[in-house]
Amino acid sequence: MIGFLKGLSVTLRQLPKKKVTLQYPDVKPEWPERFRGVHRFIPELCIACNQCARICPTSCISLSGERDENKKMKIHTFDINFDICILCDLCTEVCPTEAVLMSDTFEMAKYSRDDLYLDMHWLHDNQLKYEQAHPDRFERARGEAD
């Protein structure tokens, strides 16, 4: 009987407390810098070394490069099949030029599986959006580089 009353008092005490839930679509969660959302991609940096495709455990990255006039490898197509990507972050880990990075985009609901094939342009746009959303991080990165 006592235990039961104690339990009641516990729940009653919670009643006026601050709520922990977010008003989600209105209020987006704050993600930390290391957050592994959908990839962003910087085509200029990519040397099409194929390391990311090779390390990917689910083989969701496919890319093709071509040599440009400077005999440098240049990325031609870069697609991520988000249907099977497990956001393990290994691709960014192995990327020697930091061309593939993770963003904090996490809302990926689509009506068709086809829409989940993300190509280079989409990923680049994602990079631009990310830059816009977090100018501070880039400044800091630049500052560190300096």
Add this chain to the structure above:
Amino acid sequence: MSGPLIAFYVISLCILGCAVLMLSFRKVIYMALAIGGVFVGCAAIYLLLGAEFVGVAQILIYAGAITILMMFAIMLTNHEATEPPFQWNARNVASAVGCILLGILILLVIRSTPWPQPDTSVDVNGGNSNPVAIGMALFKQYAIPFELVSLLLIVALVGAVILAQHRKEDE
């Protein structure tokens, strides 16, 4: 045609309708439901006749407890039990004829008896509310039968438990 009379005819119709339905249904569980309708209808008749407590007792015991008990019994024996369709065998015909004859006879008797004019000036409850009046009658005039009721119930309980319970020595 006064209100209560209309009500009486409507309720009677419902009761008889449910009773006839009961006879004509083939699934046992439907029959149990139809009989529930009869019980509730009877309760309404009692209420109409001013017997509040009996009416509510009828609902509580018959429509509530007994019908439930029947449903449990159905579910414990044969859920899908059905009656065969009506057959013209000797017993059915004889029963039908006998019941109809009996009914006609009783109705004739009822018609031919000069029923006394009810004395509506008497309040059977003696100025109390109906349950109070019932209580007073029950505990003064009918004290012994009342105690016997408890005895009856306990005997019924014991008997039913013994019957319904699985016995060890059967094993």
Add this chain to the structure above:
Amino acid sequence: MVAYAWLVPLLPLVAYIFLLCLGRRAPEGIVTGVSVVLTFLSFLVSVAVFRAVGSNPDQVAAYTFHWLTVGSRSISVGFEVTHLNALMLVVVTLVSTLVLLFSKGYMHHDDRFAVFYQYLNLFVFSMLALVISPNFLQLYIFWEMVGLCSYLLVGFWYFKPEAALAAKKSFIVTRIGDVGLFAGIILLFLASGSFDYNTIFVAAAAHKLTLGWISGQALVTLTAILIFVGAIGKSAQFPLHVWLPDAMEGPTPVSALIHAATMVAAGVYLVARAYPLFQASPAALTTVAWIGGITALLGALIALTQRDIKRVIAYSTISQLGYMMMALGVGAYAYGVFHLMTHAFFKALLFLAAGSVIHAVHTQDLFEMGGLHKKLPLTTWTFLAGALALAGIVPFAGFWSKDDIMSATLQSGHTVLYVFALVAAFCTAFYIFRVFFLTFTGEPRNPAKYENAHEGGWVMNLPLVVLAVLATVGGFFNTPLNGNGLEKYLLADGAVGVTYSENVPLMALSVVIALLGILLAAILYWRPLVKPERLARGFGFLYQLSYRKFFFDEIYGAVVVGGGKVMAAIVDGVDRYIVDAIVKLVGRVVYYLGLGLKYTQTGQVQTYGVVAGFGLFIILAIAMYRVGGVF
């Protein structure tokens, strides 16, 4: 205080219900504690009631209220307090308390200890309720309940075949008496329209009891005797005394409480309570006196030779109850009741002491005991007190009451009965000291049992001591020394006015007779000058007569069974040659009919129902046709 007398039976009932709730596995301490404390409270209330009644006779009253109406007659329930039943309450509750305490030791470690206490409490409740009943109906209800408890308790060890048989026997034999009682009560109800004592007594005194087929004096006598038949059964009077010795198969505390102190006294109480009715019929009174006298003598004679310690005391009880009945029969109402009281004390004492002995040596055979006074000193002394009281030695309790009865018998002109009583008194002294000497003195006859004997602890000793004190001094309630206090108290009801004067020579005579009895016992069993066996051989037939209990069981067996056999033979002949012939003829006819008709027996209830329904219809139709106006 008197208005709270209903508490007296209620408290044991509470104890009973409480024990019932505790179940049969309840710890012994709690069981005993609750029972003893509640019964003791009940005793205290009884004493208060007794004092209240004694100090103020106006307190005597019946507290009844209307229960139900049967036809035009109304039946009430409630309780009453009179001088008589106030005394009874005290005696019953006192003995009950002590026995409940004693049982703790005696029944220790019995599997059904709690059940035993439940039964005992139920008995105490029933007995008290019987005593306190204000009318015959209520009395009869509790009368039967008391019988039921007796049955349960006698058969408490139902796994022993003797116990089960004894229980059955006691139940059936007393039932014979109860039929008489019931018939008497119903006749009284029919004649007077009431169950109430007072209504009936007033009507009887005014000669207003009549029925269509019998009237006046005859009805009074008839009903009085019928009621007395009930008392005969319950109080084990001749000729229905056979159940009581067998009832000794029950645990000893039961014997002490039920079959010595209380229940068997219920018959005496019944006669005492219905005394106005008996007074209205001299014939009934005479019957009572003679039955009592015969029982007193018979019981004493049988007791002389029994080997079982409890049976001796049981026959003694029968004998003493006979004294009480005799007293009532000769008109010495107060002395009968007085003897009831003193007898309750010393007989309960004797039984409990016997119980203590049995508890110690685990046998009931007198010839396996002996020399126990070394092992059981307390029991010895208390038993001696009880024995002296029973034998009627001055100044022990039994002396005063028995002597009163004997004086009254002589003075009321029943010389033959007086002789009976005197012989019985002699025998009483003899057999009880025979028991005493055989048990406690001399050499142990069964060394193995002797060695293990020991006293039963304080729970068993305390009741013995208390009862011994009462058996010693209990008689002083009613002596010339205190101006016959109890007698005055009892007669304050005003119902019975017969008293008898003390007669010192008669007293002396009875004491001498008793001493002679003791002396005879001593020379036979203590310091054996004469071998008892020789004596037995010398009186061969008489010894057998006594030892075989005057062949009562055999006679009953012979009469009932033998008579039955003769009847059976006759009936058999008639049956075989006359009836059978007819039957066979009928049978054949029916058989061949049945062969054809069996096809209607479908076993289908509903088919039968249809037929029955048609039958109903036809009957109704014919009835309606004859009434007319329907069709």
Add this chain to the structure above:
Amino acid sequence: MSLIDEKDQVRTEEMLLNLGPQHPSTHGVLRLLVKINGETITDVEPVIGYLHRGTEKLAEDLQYTQIIPYTDRLDYLAAMLNNYALCHTIEQAMDLEVPERAEYLRVIVMEMQRVASHLMFIGAYLLDLGAMSPFLYVFADREQIVQLFNEICGARLTYNYMRVGGVKWDAPPGWLEKVADFVQYLKQKFHMYDELITGNEIFLARTRGIGRFDTETALAYGLSGINLRSTGYPWDLRRKKPYSIYDRFDFDIPVGQNGDCFDRYYLHLLEIKESLRIVEQALKSIPSSGPVLGKVPKMIRVPAGEYYSGIEGARGELGFYIVSEGKDKPYRLKIRKPSFINLQLLPELLRGQSIANVIAILGAVDIVLGEVDA
């Protein structure tokens, strides 16, 4: 009294009932095929595999580093521990040195992971028993751990944090302080859980003496973790076969007495306390700086041979068994999945129980279908 008896002619017919795969309280897609009589269970057959992904087979075609994210998805409530178990086995096989700070970070996240997992157990168990609020309360608390993990490795559930030879990230600035704060915060919450759950009479009535088994049975079935400890057998790999740096910490192994559901619940609560103790100690003694990844060859090749090492997972002994031919991919990878092994006892436990107890027992056995089906 019941009509269960076989000889009885009208015993009630037996009924086969599917609990799961789509059922609110089978913690995923377990299917229990239950044979009931009245409400009493006569037989149970757990049907598994609805979540089977062939992790072990897949691993044969993956480099060691690539296997790590797959381990996240085994017991998805304790991904850190799975990560570690694999890395630890490989490190043992290759005889690698792990930097000090990395070890500390690993212990901190592992114990935090254990706390999160146990909290989740408590919440889910109470939800099974019909109490909704505790579930949400533990979720609020667990959310803080998840956020901490999110900060250190960027994911909330599938961390992929450990690497062979260390961890991927060092702790971000201020992270360790946040952990310390959280430990203090959670310590104060225990009181509330005790009041709300442990002392509740209904909870006690539903868990005390339910689903009991003894040490022999547990050992015979190869149980480990809390399921074994609840029977009073103090078996904890962190103590019995110390790995990592657990020998440096002071903590107790709480054990139960009765081996019933209540013991299992209560042990979870006690173990949370012990884990917090470890985290506190680790936070005190962690080196302030240093590498977090040891010297590891670029291509990880486990020398040919067979290797096994087990750690104390959240649900029992979690072990990885590697058969290597010396290539960069394992020849065979076998995982000792504690949930799967714990599940084997279930039919034994459930036989003869009433349906209502199924949930209480199943919940307390504590399985995660991702691990069972692998």
Add this chain to the structure above:
Amino acid sequence: MWDWRSQPLTVPSVIAMLIGAVVILLLALGVVTYTIYVQRRILGWMQLRIGPNRVGPLGLFQTIADVLKLLIKEDVVPAKADRALFMLAPIIAFVPSFTVMAVIPFSAHNVFTANLGIGVLFYLALSAITIHGVMLAGWASNNKYALIGGMRSAAQMLSYEIPLGLSLVGVVLMAGSLNLNDIVLAQQHAGLWNVIPQILGFIVFLIASTAELNRTPFDLPEAESELVAGYHVEYTGFRFAFFMLTEYMYLFAMAGLCATLFLGGWSGPLLPGWLWFAIKVFLYIFFQFWLQATLPRFRVDQLMTFSWKVLLPLALVNLVLTGVVKAIW
């Protein structure tokens, strides 16, 4: 004030009654709607959540949206179900739940209340009928969960109806009448709400009524973690809505009964009667939600045993005690 109740029947009085009944229907529906809303809010708050807040201001239209959604949902009758009974069951369950409202005195000027001499029993008798609906729903679905749920539910409601009924006898004993209005008046007259002298009865009532309402910790028939949803597993759309409606109607009615019998009904100082009544009803309802937020549920065997072995003896003790006090006093 014109009182329709003691006058001969006329057209205006019939219309008045009809209006009264409709008003109560609407009132009950409104109360149910917002009870559900309040339930979700309170549960949310107690669980550190916000609760419904999207539909309408503060989420006030949430329940209405739910009802509308249910209304336009497809009505599926499983192929194996017993069609007729399946469709009939929600109605059998619902009708008494609404009819019992007829006797609850909402305010001092009990305009919308049938002043029946058997008020308390009327409630008990009718509420027993709902059991049929529940049981038939479970049976007709031809679904194992539903059957178990229905049988359990019936057995539970049966078992708890006895202590419930017995706990009310104490109140009747205090007031000497079965009429709910009289009971309120008796409390007003005594100046003491029954909850004080009948505290034992009140506790029994509280527990038994919780069980009658199939609410936590007695929500076994619907135990979602075992039976998924109990007797209404197979019900969809508006049929399902009627079971929910029944449940919350009874919650309201039971709250009303509790307020009337134990908390003095509409009596109370200062505030108008109907407001007092509303406050008491809300208190009861809040208590139910509070329990729901706190407790795990009983196991079915514990539940049955609890009713017969604990509550029933308690109710009897209460009865005897009340009788003794009443007899002496």
Add this chain to the structure above:
Amino acid sequence: MAGGAPFPIPTGSVLALAAILFCIGLYGALTKRNLIIVLVSIELMLNAANINLVAFSKLSDKPSLNGQIFSLFTITVAAAEIAVGLALLLAIFRLRKTSEVKDLDVHKW
């Protein structure tokens, strides 16, 4: 109704209702095959009797409560009857796996 005004429901109608109900019950009891329904039909007949009792308690020339009280007792007896009857049915079912009246013909020749 003012004092002495006739009660709106005629006695004969109520009795006729009861009579018809009784006959329906009788017919059911005689023809239905399921034991439960036979029991139920008997309940129907009891109810018919009850209607008469209550009717006479109100509609006789000396109205009194006796009829109502009697019908209360009838209801009680009916409850006891149905409880034991159905328990018997269960016992029969246990023994013979049938709930049909026609199979219960042990007393057949």
Add this chain to the structure above:
Amino acid sequence: MAHMFQYWNGYLFVTFFLVLGILLPVGALWVLGPLLRPHRPTSAKLTTYESGVEPIGDAHVRYNARYYLFALLFVVFDVETLFLYPWAASFHKLGLFAFVEMLLFLFMLVIGLMYAWRKKVLEWT
């Protein structure tokens, strides 16, 4: 007379509730419903739910006698409860004797309960 009208009118009012109570679901389910609801049954939709797999066997198996025993107890105790109500209502007019009668009655009831208890009728398992 007033109370007679009150009686009739009270029950008429109850009748209105009854009728409304029937009309509401009937209206919502049979009148309004078909207008608003789609009706596109498919065989998958119409299967019986059993945790997402095909049900094995029929649900209408014979059930445990335990339920019957509870229903039985309910019937008996319901009747006993029923008799308590008039007692309670008229107690203040009856006095002590009625109390004793009721105690007897309750005693019987308790005996019944004890019997059921002893016979383990009250146990679920």
